[in-house]
Structure formats: C-alpha cells, structure tokens
Amino acid sequence: MDFSTDNAVDGLEHLHQVSGSDGGAEDSPKRYTPLASDQGAAELNAGSPGIVSDISESTFSDGSALSPQKSQGYEADPAPAYYSYWTPPVYNPTVIDSFLTPSSSPQPRLTGTVDFLEVVKACVASAGRVVVLQQIKEDCFGCQISHPSQRQHACLYPPDPWFFSANFERLMGKVLTWEFVPALKNTLAKTGLDILEARVEGAADAFLYDLKNEENILEKVNEITCTYTAEKSEDLLDHFLSFWNP
Structure with a gap:
C-alpha cells in the first residue's frame, strides 16, 4: 500500500468535500449573510411586525442566493431570526359573542x-x-x-x-x-x-x-x-x- 504524500493530500481534499470545511455533517445549515442594504432595512424595520425588507440580493456563506419566492416572503422557511412575522389573533367565540349578546339587566335612563x-x-x-x-x-x-x-x-x-x-x-x-x-x-x-x-x-x-x-x-x-x-x-x-x- 502506497502512503505517499500525494495520496494523503488527495484523501484530505476528498474528506473536505464530503464533510465540509469544519468536518461536520453534510446537511449542516448554511450561514445567511445579509448585504449592507439588508442590514439597514432590518434596523429600520426592527420591532415592526409584518414588515420584511427586500432580501432579493442576499446570499448565503457558500455563495448561493435566496430564491425570489423566499425573498418576497412567499415562503416562511428558512427565515432569518431577526425578521418578525405577524401572527393572526386566535378567534375566541366566547369573548366575541359576549359583546354581541345584549345584557339582561335593564339599562339606566339618561334622565x-x-x-x-x-x-x-x-x-x-x-x-x-x-x-x-x-x-x-x-x-x-x-x-x-x-x-x-x-x-x-x-x-x-x-x-x-x-x-x-x-x-x-x-x-x-x-x-x-x-x-x-x-x-x-x-x-x-x-x-x-x-x-x-x-x-x-x-x-x-x-x-x-x-x-x-x-x-x-x-x-x-x-x-x-x-x-x-x-x-x-x-x-x-x-x-x-x-x-x-x-
């Protein structure tokens, strides 16, 4: 068996391609890197529910770009942690109907x-x-x-x-x-x-x-x-x- 230096280098490069640069799993999540314009929009929209800035030009750490559907907010996953989304309120029929049901007690006359x-x-x-x-x-x-x-x-x-x-x-x-x-x-x-x-x-x-x-x-x-x-x-x-x- 040949344990030459060239074979060792080729093996390390192959291992790097399979497991990633840090030796982790192959399906490790990509790191999202917003551009300068995205960071400014995020600071502007911070604390404003339902507002998502335009991230159509943003990229991940491996150079891949977000798809137009994701950048326009059509898909919720994956979403940056600091982008907030509005959650609709839960309908509670008991609370709503209590306002619509007339009170049984007589109302005072505005004499x-x-x-x-x-x-x-x-x-x-x-x-x-x-x-x-x-x-x-x-x-x-x-x-x-x-x-x-x-x-x-x-x-x-x-x-x-x-x-x-x-x-x-x-x-x-x-x-x-x-x-x-x-x-x-x-x-x-x-x-x-x-x-x-x-x-x-x-x-x-x-x-x-x-x-x-x-x-x-x-x-x-x-x-x-x-x-x-x-x-x-x-x-x-x-x-x-x-x-x-x-």
Whole structure:
C-alpha cells in the first residue's frame, strides 16, 4: 500500500468535500449573510411586525442566493431570526359573542340629558315665539302709521310662510342677547340640572337652526310650548322669559 504524500493530500481534499470545511455533517445549515442594504432595512424595520425588507440580493456563506419566492416572503422557511412575522389573533367565540349578546339587566335612563334637552327646546320655542311677534309688529305698516284711520294691521294675521327663515338673521339678533344663555342655565338650575354653558349654547343653536326649516313658525313653537307645559309646568317657561326679558 502506497502512503505517499500525494495520496494523503488527495484523501484530505476528498474528506473536505464530503464533510465540509469544519468536518461536520453534510446537511449542516448554511450561514445567511445579509448585504449592507439588508442590514439597514432590518434596523429600520426592527420591532415592526409584518414588515420584511427586500432580501432579493442576499446570499448565503457558500455563495448561493435566496430564491425570489423566499425573498418576497412567499415562503416562511428558512427565515432569518431577526425578521418578525405577524401572527393572526386566535378567534375566541366566547369573548366575541359576549359583546354581541345584549345584557339582561335593564339599562339606566339618561334622565338628566333628556330633561336638559326638553327644557332648552321649550325655552328656545318660547323665545322664538316672542321675537317673531315682535318682528311682525315692527314690520306692520298700520302700527308704524299709528292712526285711527289705519284699520288694516298685518300683525293681526299669521306671518307669511317661511317667515323665520326669511328673517333668520334679524330674529337671531333678537334671541341671542347676553341674557339668553344665562337665562337658560338659571332655568335648568331651577330643575336641579347643572349643565356646562358650552353645551347649553350648542343645544340652543341647534334648536334655533331647526326652527329655520319650519314653514309655519308660530304653529311649530306653539306646539312645542303647549306640549311641554302640559307635561311639566308653565311656571318654568315664565321664569325663563322673566330672566331673559327681551
């Protein structure tokens, strides 16, 4: 048997090709070496679930490149350790259905909020009625002449349709005096409600703009005030009008 040096070198090279450079197993995993661009993307996306940087140009230690499918995230294996993937939440029907099932216990009625809106609406309707009648009297030609021979007074008849909308700016100037919101708050306090001034003013503005859409304004405000006084008390509206004093 020839134990020459050439034969020994050939044997070592053959062993190196079979077992690898470190003498390990033939199926030892390849070491992934990202390029500089991959490292920058990994640092940028660190801690961001579901974001995978473009690794189409990355290579392994033996020079082989990642396939396009793996680089675009179509396959999860093999994946670098520092790349994070979003895991969908597990559906729990018990937790989800608990939010969809109505509670058997009765829900408390928002008495304070309902009463607050009812009071403001009735007071706004009362103020609207007062300023509409004032405006009709100011526009009445018979009242302007003020002579016994003048028998036809427009203020004795209902206003024209859409009167509130046509004279909205002038009527708003009469309603929104500096006493208006304090009068509303004082009236609400009389019922035991302490509401922020901004909420009171916002609700009053909303009801005033709602009256702008009424064709027969006096019929509407009379309906609102009569309904409220029938269910509650007329003294509350009288208190508001005396405090507001347009």
